Amino acid sequence: MIICGVVGATGLVGETMIRVLQDRSFPSVSFHPFASDRSEGKIVRYRNSDYPVEIIRPEAISKGMILFGATSANIAKNWVPMCIAAGALVIDNSSAYRMDPDVLLVVPEVNGHLITGEERIIANPNCSTIQLAAALAPLQQLGRIKWVSVSTYQAVSGAGTPALEELKRQQDGTLPANSADRIHENIITSIGPPDTGGYCSEEVKLMNETCKIMGMNFPIFAATARVPVRTGHTEAVVVKFDDPVQSDEAAGILEESPGVAVSESGSSPLDVENTDIVVVDRIRNNPGDPSVLQFWVLTDNLRKGAALNAVQIAEEYLRRKQY
Numbered sequence: 432m433i434i435c436g437v438v439g440a441t442g443l444v445g446e447t448m449i450r451v452l453q454d455r456s457f458p459s460v461s462f463h464p465f466a467s468d469r470s471e472g473k474i475v476r477y478r479n480s481d482y483p484v485e486i487i488r489p490e491a492i493s494k495g496m497i498l499f500g501a502t503s504a505n506i507a508k509n510w511v512p513m514c515i516a517a518g519a520l521v522i523d524n525s526s527a528y529r530m531d532p533d534v535l536l537v538v539p540e541v542n543g544h545l546i547t548g549e550e551r552i553i554a555n556p557n558c559s560t561i562q563l564a565a566a567l568a569p570l571q572q573l574g575r576i577k578w579v580s581v582s583t584y585q586a587v588s589g590a591g592t593p594a595l596e597e598l599k600r601q602q603d604g605t606l607p608a609n610s611a612d613r614i615h616e617n618i619i620t621s622i623g624p625p626d627t628g629g630y631c632s633e634e635v636k637l638m639n640e641t642c643k644i645m646g647m648n649f650p651i652f653a654a655t656a657r658v659p660v661r662t663g664h665t666e667a668v669v670v671k672f673d674d675p676v677q678s679d680e681a682a683g684i685l686e687e688s689p690g691v692a693v694s695e696s697g698s699s700p701l702d703v704e705n706t707d708i709v710v711v712d713r714i715r716n717n718p719g720d721p722s723v724l725q726f727w728v729l730t731d732n733l734r735k736g737a738a739l740n741a742v743q744i745a746e747e748y749l750r751r752k753q754y
């Protein structure tokens with residue numbers, strides 16, 4: 432008998448989580464939506480029933496409950512320890528626990544085999560990381576990866592509800608056009624604050640998390656940007672191998688990889704919105720270096736980039752746990 436809950440049920444990831452849980456007939460018998468006191472009592476619909484949003488408190492948590500976290504990292508640090516202590520499993524979408532050496536960071540198609548069913552917390556990677564790892568991991572069949580360069584074109588929904596609302600106000604002219612972080616008709620070339628080396632936090636996440644998931648330590652040269660697209664992250668990827676590789680062999684490997692689709696049509700974010708696939712498009716051999724492949728990777732950042740990946744983690748956990 433599984434009781435599940437979504438913490439941050441009123442946000443973009445939380446709402447998508449609820450849709451994905453329904454789409455995949457997640458085997459729960461009871462459901463709890465949690466959010467802040469701003470949303471307490473608001474009604475959330477799940478499997479044809481209405482549930483009032485609750486504030487997360489110890490008495491609402493029971494042993495064996497599965498909680499999907501969809502709050503910011505700071506908020507997660509407040510409620511996650513309390514839920515773990517109460518015996519729940521937490522699958523957290525925030526960055527709070529991703530790089531903790533004692534916490535698994537999982538893209539099920541890449542390292543889902545590491546899940547034992549004994550975990551109390553499993554971290555869901557950053558959205559831009561999930562699609563990169565899903566494309567890179569199978570390509571290791573071609574040979575050892577020497578380095579990766581990735582430039583991202585990330586959708587506004589990746590920054591949550593307030594960012595989408597701000598985009599809308601910039602589009603309809605109710606927010607001043609000279610706003611410092613204007614995204615409408617613009618590109619923002621730094622996502623999150625820079626570290627001492629000048630990399631912004633999104634770039635650091637992409638570099639560190641990809642290596643952790645793949646269990647590798649190759650250099651990743653990341654450049655992340657926010658573009659005025661509603662949903663769907665796009666990445667331009669360059670992969671350097673030790674030895675020459677063939678683009679058609681890479682395409683064959685990726686076609687056989689679960690959750691990945693290969694395209695040659697020049698896919699756009701609109702093509703992946705509301706889908707569950709990671710699209711790898713226009714795989715090509717670099718004419719100047721036969722050991723270099725270039726390609727595009729796209730996915731819906733709210734589904735495979737967040738909610739779907741988290742639900743797949745829970746499904747893998749349940750398979751191991753054998754409820």
Ligand SMILES: NC(=O)c1ccc[n+]([C@@H]2O[C@H](COP(=O)([O-])OP(=O)(O)OC[C@H]3O[C@@H](n4cnc5c(N)ncnc54)[C@H](OP(=O)(O)O)[C@@H]3O)[C@@H](O)[C@H]2O)c1
Binds near residue numbers: 440444556558590737
């Ligand atoms: N958006 C993406 O594509 C994406 C992808 C991967 C990972 N993530 C990560 O997922 C998390 C959620 O992102 P999002 O885009 O869904 O953000 P969002 O749309 O801003 O939603 C935030 C959610 O957190 C809730 N919340 C705020 N304070 C709370 C509290 N004290 N207790 C419980 N809930 C509280 C909000 O509830 P109220 O409505 O009541 O304020 C809302 O439901 C973030 O950590 C983000 O980095 C996002």
